[in-house]
Amino acid sequence: MADEEEEGKQILQKLQELVDQLYSFRDCYFDTHSVEDAGRKQQDVREEMEKTLQQMKEVMGSVQGKAQVLMLTGKALNVTPDYSPKAEELLSKAVKLEPELVEAWNQLVQEQSLPSEPVDGASPAADRLWR
Secondary structure, three states: OOHHHHHHHHHHHHHHHHHHHHHHHHHOOOHOHHHHHHHHHHHHHHHHHHHHHHHHHHHHHHHOOOOHHHHHHHHHOOOOOOOHHHHHHHHHHHHOOOOOOOHHHHHHHHHHHOOOOOOOOHHHHHHOOOO
């Protein structure tokens, strides 16, 4: 029992590290890319998100349905400025399973505040304000 609990903690830690690396990639994009790559940033972040989600699937194992895992998966999907119904679904499940999981609530509110469709006339600068 203690071994399973320790393994679960290690898996959650690895998942957290993967999500942290994804957000670091997004937030520090121009530390490793030139300004000329600005037009590719969103596509690069989406590709990195897909890689991260695949790595997370490989790591999850027996902790798949836990609130923390649902929250981390939703957070990974929430890295782009686009609304994600899947992220909202996972984050909703996380807060239902573990209502005191503050980060899941924060991510859920952030996801629900995103427009599900682009606003007519919204400038790219206004779109960036969402992130």
